[in-house]
């Protein structure tokens with residue numbers, strides 16, 4: 001191959017390669033590598049490997065020629081070609097430098113999934129070595145964390161818009177089994193007993209931008225209808241999302257559980273004004289100073305002390321009450337309230353004065369309640 005042909009081929013292949021690299025389209029499987037410091041540095045100068053290989057080729061060719069006889073005309077031809085090769089290499093280098101410069105100026109295209117916040121995201125895991133608290137079930141859907149896009153309880157990103165904010169939230173608009181509901185006209189039956197198998201566990205507290213959430217260590221279960229669900233987290237709403245015969249409560253705690261197959265069961269504890277609640281106080285004591293920063297409590301929490309003595313409950317099938325409003329959630333709403341002091345309620349209302357989704361249509365769903 002003639003040297004100029006070789007360099008031309010090199011030039012073309014580099015241009016093709018260079019334009020692929022410079023493309024905004026991410027490669028289907030391989031993530032686009034962010035320009036390293038080394039690449040950044042070489043972008044400003046001449047990429048050494050290009051000119052080096054071109055020069056080497058020219059040098060090798062010239063050496064081979066010198067070995068044989070070389071006429072004056074041949075020598076002139078060779079020198080001309082060497083010069084052309086050098087010029088071409090220079091042009092390639094310039095073009096490459098330009099491509100790299102453009103790449104550096106563009107925003108980095110990330111190939112990983114959109115920012116859906118998963119339970120295994122950093123805010124779900126303990127951050128410091130001192131805390132070995134792991135969420136009881138790391139693959140659970142995190143009620144308040146599933147939305148890929150910003151949402152809120154009022155304004156443009158409020159509940160009426162949740163379904164339009166993302167295709168993933170379609171159920172918020174179109175679902176027929178949404179929560180919360182006004183619980184009324186339930187049929188009174190002998191419901192399966194709801195048993196709580198809770199014990200002292202490590203916990204961490206996070207302000208996720210929608211509520212205060214407490215992530216619980218493993219080992220807490222509820223058992224109902226022959227099925228066992230592990231407690232993952234609980235969080236607060238003000239006022240209560242659910243109503244009983246049209247009446248709302250000051251606040252509600254949602255204890256989110258998940259079974260081995262991924263089915264969710266949420267226990268709702270309605271809150272009324274009353275005595276200070278020691279267990280809630282331990283949550284408030286560990287409130288993080290910053291949003292999305294998890295605080296690992298130094299003490300354990302025994303949630304069995306939180307559950308009211310009366311175990312009667314209402315039950316119906318509903319959804320998560322935050323985007324993406326996933327359905328198929330078993331709701332267990334305890335009939336007996338728990339209490340929090342006015343000061344304790346005030347502390348939450350300073351952070352979240354209103355974080356309740358409006359009441360959804362019952363749509364002929366069956367509600368059962370303990371006799």
Ligand SMILES: [Zn+2]
Nearest residue numbers: 143237254321
């Ligand atoms: Zn909730």
